[in-house]
Amino acid sequence: MKxxxxxxxxxxxxxxHIQFFxxxxxLGDRLVVCFASTExxxxxxxxxxxxPDAHKRAxxxxxxxxxxxxxxxxxxxxxxxxxxxxxxxxxxxxxxEDSRYLAEKKQLCAExxxxxxxxxxxxPTIDPVSSSQxxxxxxxxxxxxxxxxxAGGWLDVPRHAIEGEYIVNCAIQxxxxxxxWGYHQKSGLGxxxxxxxxxxxxxxxSELQMGVGWQDPAVIRETGCCVWQSGPRxxxxxxxxxxxxxxxxxIAWTGVxxxxxxxxxxxxxxxQIAEAGRLARDGVLTANVARIGDGIRLQYETQLAEGMSPLxxxxxxxxxxxxxxxxxxxxxxxxxxxxxxxxxVAADVERRVIEPLTI
Numbered sequence: 001m002k003x004x005x006x007x008x009x010x011x012x013x014x015x016x017h018i019q020f021f022x023x024x025x026x027l028g029d030r031l032v033v034c035f036a037s038t039e040x041x042x043x044x045x046x047x048x049x050x051x052p053d054a055h056k057r058a059x060x061x062x063x064x065x066x067x068x069x070x071x072x073x074x075x076x077x078x079x080x081x082x083x084x085x086x087x088x089x090x091x092x093x094x095x096x097e098d099s100r101y102l103a104e105k106k107q108l109c110a111e112x113x114x115x116x117x118x119x120x121x122x123x124p125t126i127d128p129v130s131s132s133q134x135x136x137x138x139x140x141x142x143x144x145x146x147x148x149x150x151a152g153g154w155l156d157v158p159r160h161a162i163e164g165e166y167i168v169n170c171a172i173q174x175x176x177x178x179x180x181w182g183y184h185q186k187s188g189l190g191x192x193x194x195x196x197x198x199x200x201x202x203x204x205x206s207e208l209q210m211g212v213g214w215q216d217p218a219v220i221r222e223t224g225c226c227v228w229q230s231g232p233r234x235x236x237x238x239x240x241x242x243x244x245x246x247x248x249x250x251i252a253w254t255g256v257x258x259x260x261x262x263x264x265x266x267x268x269x270x271x272q273i274a275e276a277g278r279l280a281r282d283g284v285l286t287a288n289v290a291r292i293g294d295g296i297r298l299q300y301e302t303q304l305a306e307g308m309s310p311l312x313x314x315x316x317x318x319x320x321x322x323x324x325x326x327x328x329x330x331x332x333x334x335x336x337x338x339x340x341x342x343x344x345v346a347a348d349v350e351r352r353v354i355e356p357l358t359i
Contacts, residue, residue, distance in 0.1 A: 002028035005090035005114070007072055007081035010035045011050050012131040013059060023119055024094040025065040032068045032090060033060050034081040044077055050135075078104055085112065092117050136200030144197045145171040145357040146189035147219045148249065148323055148332045151295035152277025155230035156213030157264055162271075165230040167215050168280035168295065170242050171223040171357040172249070186257035188324025190216030197221060204234065210261050223357050227281045230274075237281070242356025244287040247338030251323065251330040253350040254311070258326025268306045273299060293318035293334050316340035 006024050010017060010033070025031040035056055038049050049056070053071060060069045070088075072080035078101025085093070085108060093109050094117045095102070102118075109116040152167035154160050172189075174182055178198050183189060193216035196203035203217025218234035219226050225242035229235040280295025282288070300321035304310060311320055311331045317340075323330045335341035345351045 001030060002092070003030045003032060003088065003090040004028035004092045004094055005032045005034065005081075005085060005088065006094050007034040007085075008036070009041060009045065009131065010056065010060065011041065012134045014129050014131065014134060016128055016130070018063070019122070020096060020119070021063065021065050023122065027092055027094060027117065030067040031065055032070060032084075032088060033066050034070045034072045034084055035060065036080050037071050037073045040072060040074070040080045043075065044080065076104075077101065079108060082108055085114075090114055094119060097121055133200065138200070140198055140200035142198075143175040143177045144194040145173055145175050145220055145223060146183065146191060146194055147171050147216055148189065148251070148354070149215060150283075150292055150332075151280035151299040152228075152230065152273060153215065153299065153325055154213065154264075154268065154270065154273055155277060156215040156218075156228065156234070157211075158208070158213075158232040159265075160213075160270060161230045161232060162274050163230065165274040166237060166277040166281045167213075167228040167230060168226070168277055168284060168292075169215055169219045169228075170225040170245065171219050172354045173357045174354075175357070184253055184257070184330070186259065186326070186329060187253070188258045188260075188322060188326055188329030189251075190220055190324075193217035193220050212260050212264055225284055225356060227284050230277075238285060240284060240287065241358050243358045245289065245292075245356045246358075247341060247355075248289055248318075248335050249354050249356070250333050250335065250341050250345050251352055251354055252312070252333065252348070254322070254328050254331055255350075256328030258322070258324050258329035260324055260326040263326055266306060269302050272302050272305075276302065289334065290318060296321050296332070296334055314344060316344060 004024050004027050038053055041049050057069050060066055070084040074080040074082045089112045092115045097118050097120050106116050147169050149169040155165050156167045193203040196206050204214045207214055214234050224239045226239045227237040229237045276295045276298035280292050283291030296319035303322050308327050317333045317335050320333045323332050345353050
């Protein structure tokens with residue numbers, strides 16, 4: 001009778017584990033599953049388990065393809081299963097092709113005369129997921145803010161960063177959720193970053209992979225009214241409660257979706273963008289709305305010089321600009337006071353009030 005042995009954390013069982021167990025069991029007559037103990041998880045992974053060991057054992061033992069369950073308690077990294085492996089002396093140790101500590105595992109197999117088998121990653125029967133992804137999904141917030149950027153946009157794209165300069169933005173409400181969005185898509189408000197956060201993903205990594213900047217996931221995760229240092233990754237320079245902007249902001253849909261990745265490398269005046277960022281930074285530092293308006297106006301001048309269509313001028317507003325760099329989406333308007341803002345918003349269904357998400 002051929003015994004197959006597999007080991008892992010198996011902290012949160014998912015369909016990928018079931019598929020692996022079935023494939024491993026098909027190589028022999030008996031399947032032994034070893035899971036890492038609570039102590040091993042703390043020592044090797046620096047985290048607590050999702051379930052007590054007794055419950056985890058009961059779940060694994062209930063699986064039809066599993067014949068025996070043992071617990072790995074060894075302190076050697078990658079070989080916590082070594083003691084029960086030596087005791088049982090199975091015929092095969094089966095791992096997946098992305099397994100770590102392969103040399104140590106091969107040596108252990110040679111010690112007991114077991115065959116070492118690496119299974120290729122076969123196409124999953126459903127969309128793959130990892131235990132770490134499940135944990136991130138559980139920890140993900142139910143709602144998330146979007147954002148408006150005041151000035152310095154594009155200086156968060158690593159290849160366009162200017163050392164010593166700044167990006168200034170603000171997390172906004174109403175917030176969004178996976179089932180209640182409430183805004184147009186492709187709107188320039190950082191929707192893709194919010195979607196990543198709500199799904200438990202690393203928004204900064206996904207935005208950089210698209211070839212754009214990190215400011216959206218940075219401020220959405222941080223909240224507040226933020227000043228960031230221009231550079232390859234988000235570094236917070238200064239943050240304050242955005243309540244001094246309450247009653248001052250609104251957005252208007254331009255009727256055209258924006259597309260930032262397609263326009264990330266167009267010619268634009270990055271030095272003027274940097275100057276706009278400094279003006280807006282000074283406004284955040286001093287809670288001076290008019291100074292933030294100076295930065296917004298200068299940033300808007302760079303958008304017009306780039307070729308974007310002029311936005312509707314509003315005499316009761318301090319300043320305005322496109323929310324994103326994608327030649328469309330929402331436009332941000334900063335007002336002198338709340339009454340003027342609310343009057344302007346009430347005149348058009350495609351205009352809406354936004355407020356800073358205070359911290």
